Amino acid sequence: MTIQDLALSLDGYAPSPAVIAAEMAIVGAAIQSRSALDEASATVEPADFFRPAHRLIFAAAQAVLAAGLKLEPTAVLEELQKQGELPRVGGGPYLHTLMRHAAWGNIGYHADLVSGDAQRRRVQLACQAGARRTESPAWDPDLDLDHIRKQIDEAAVRRTGEMPSGVADEMVALLEELENPPAVRPGVAPPYxxxxxxxxxxxxxxxxxxxxxxxxxxxxxxxxxxxxxxxxxxxxxxxxxxxxxxxxxxxxxxxxxxxxxxxxxxxxxxxxxxxxxxxxxxxxxxxxxxxxxxxxxxxxxxxxxxxxxxxxxxxxxxxxxxxxxxxxxxxxxxxxxxxxxxxxxxxxxxxxxxxxxxxxxxxxxxxxxxxxxxxxxxxxxxxxxxxxxxxxxxxxxxxxxxxxxxxxxxxxxxxxxxxxxxxxxxxxxxxxxxxxxxxxxxxxxxxxxxxxxxxx
Structure with a gap:
């Protein structure tokens, strides 16, 4: 089970009202618009949402799109029903509520709020897991310290929202580098x-x-x-x-x-x-x-x-x-x-x-x-x-x-x-x-x- 899977196990954690509002704005738009879903998916994933209902609905919208179906609220509702998750998300009435809170034109801003809060939860959970690891009688300084550092580093990573691009920019940079070689050669010169x-x-x-x-x-x-x-x-x-x-x-x-x-x-x-x-x-x-x-x-x-x-x-x-x-x-x-x-x-x-x-x-x-x-x-x-x-x-x-x-x-x-x-x-x-x-x-x-x- 990953840190993302356990994100809700933090005792007493509650995000700010702005984060919950941002989640509703993203999910409300994502179930109605493919472009909104694509833009949000570049920055957040289902595990980043704090509320379980928002996770399930966002994942269902992605599943509809992956199946080659037209993305619309009815298709998302049917997908949730097929998964047996519709009662957990509050049924059709909650989907209507989300649609009224949908964000249009500022998905990136709301996605950054959700992503930042998810990062904070992951780091908190990684720190808690690290603290528990130090209490183990099988503590190994080299192995366990590296594991803790790695978990914290992985927890701190945020998706940038940038999609893979073509090679044009890199090719231009290469040509410029060949025309104007850098003063310092990359790497380390051998000793002889x-x-x-x-x-x-x-x-x-x-x-x-x-x-x-x-x-x-x-x-x-x-x-x-x-x-x-x-x-x-x-x-x-x-x-x-x-x-x-x-x-x-x-x-x-x-x-x-x-x-x-x-x-x-x-x-x-x-x-x-x-x-x-x-x-x-x-x-x-x-x-x-x-x-x-x-x-x-x-x-x-x-x-x-x-x-x-x-x-x-x-x-x-x-x-x-x-x-x-x-x-x-x-x-x-x-x-x-x-x-x-x-x-x-x-x-x-x-x-x-x-x-x-x-x-x-x-x-x-x-x-x-x-x-x-x-x-x-x-x-x-x-x-x-x-x-x-x-x-x-x-x-x-x-x-x-x-x-x-x-x-x-x-x-x-x-x-x-x-x-x-x-x-x-x-x-x-x-x-x-x-x-x-x-x-x-x-x-x-x-x-x-x-x-x-x-x-x-």
Whole structure:
């Protein structure tokens, strides 16, 4: 049973006389005029009316129209009689009363009054339901708080009365945008120059998967993306770290920003000059719009609750989740594959719901180690093919760990899937002693002589 179904269960609630008069004006016109019914239906629905009689009569008028019959009071009366609801609404005499109170020419004004009162009832009921939920011995902060917020947000939604339109306005806007490109590109720029040639922006609503074997640098790419967004671009960024405590993640950010070796920071052996550099970057880090949530066993519900809470003050512009394999999925999942599929599906929906790009880090299975070149493929994403299906972009990391290799200081970011652009391979310099990857020199070429950016 929905909040709308229970709207009359509010103890002691009574709308103002103006709301009741507006209901009568709408229903009185709706049973006589198709245009009045259509205009009212764009803003209100039967559940929005406070009086049960008005709900039933308005729904009956809609049923008459849906059946292809001519809309008139007699047809509505017959529909109510067929449903067995005519006695509940007061019979034919009450329909005559409504007809005398019908509004003509100002349906929108009356519909706004009814819609606003219905919204207030829904919010009150959602708050009451939330209060009851807090009294349950099975209270789960992550799950229940998100449920309460979601119920209140849904209760607060009002129909606008605007009908779907054609594409002309959007097409004109697109042409204007192409002629006069916006000064600021939508989304968040990726952290590496050559990667930006393949993926200019991490776009709102997109799910970006970064996959690698353990210790190949997937967390480093996630941190680089978070640093680029929060510190360089001033974008509100939230990092959900399931494996690395907040202090360790902050040590990595500090090393990457200051150019002080991570080992020195961890072991507290920095020099005076290095400490001064760390102090300088510490100011930038402190003032950056960056939130780190250390949440072992993090659930989709926790991420959604955090983003919903931030929507009210500072909506997130980038979300980084490190990493997929440690997340807890729905209790009902029968296998790890189903659990992973449910998680990635929900994250993709969430990216659209909150209009934010989500970068999801994921481990690869052992298949790359069985290949001669050890290069990963998209099918190596662990536990579920749903990961590659849900992702808008899949980036796989490959490094040659042989210290004698001519490419030992490099890493390849393999853009294996790109829903909005080309795929390709991007080389970056590996500076893991500073906990970062950085751009290659502008004139760098791969050992084969080919450019390090190879669009496929």
């Amino acid at each position: 120059r050559d990667l930006q040639r393949l993926i200019p922006s991490l776009l709102p609503g997109g799910l970006y998967v970064v996959g690698a074997r353990p210790s190949y640098g997937k967390s480093t790419v996630g941190v680089d993306a978070a640093r680029e967004a929060a510190i360089r671009q001033g974008v509100e960024t939230v990092v959900f770290t399931l494996e690395m405590p907040k202090k360790q993640l902050l040590q990595r950010i500090t090393a990457a920003e200051s150019g002080v070796q991570l080992g020195s920071i961890i072991e507290h052996t920095v020099t005076r000059a290095e400490l001064e550099r760390i102090t300088d970057v510490g100011v930038r880090i402190c003032t950056a719009p960056l939130t780190i949530d250390y949440a072992p066993g993090c659930t989709v519900e926790r991420i959604r609750a955090t983003l919903r809470s931030k929507m009210r003050t500072s909506p997130a512009g980038l979300v980084v989740v490190d990493y997929l394999g440690l997340m807890r999925g729905p209790v009902r999942a029968e296998s790890k594959q189903q659990e992973i599929a449910a998680i990635t599906g929900e994250l993709k929906i969430m990216a659209g719901e909150f209009e934010v790009p989500i970068m999801l880090l994921s481990q690869l299975n052992r298949k790359p180690e069985e290949r001669a070149d050890r290069k990963p493929q998209m099918s190596d994403l662990r536990d579920s093919g749903a990961v590659e299906q849900d992702a808008d972009v899949v980036i796989l990391i490959h490094r040659d760990k042989d210290p004698e290799s001519p490419r030992s200081g490099e890493a390849d970011l393999i853009v294996e899937k790109n829903r909005n652009g080309p795929t390709g391979v991007v080389a970056v310099a590996s500076q893991l002693h500073y906990a970062r990857f950085v751009d290659m020199a502008p004139n760098h070429t791969a050992p084969s002589g080919r450019p390090n950016l190879r669009a496929i």
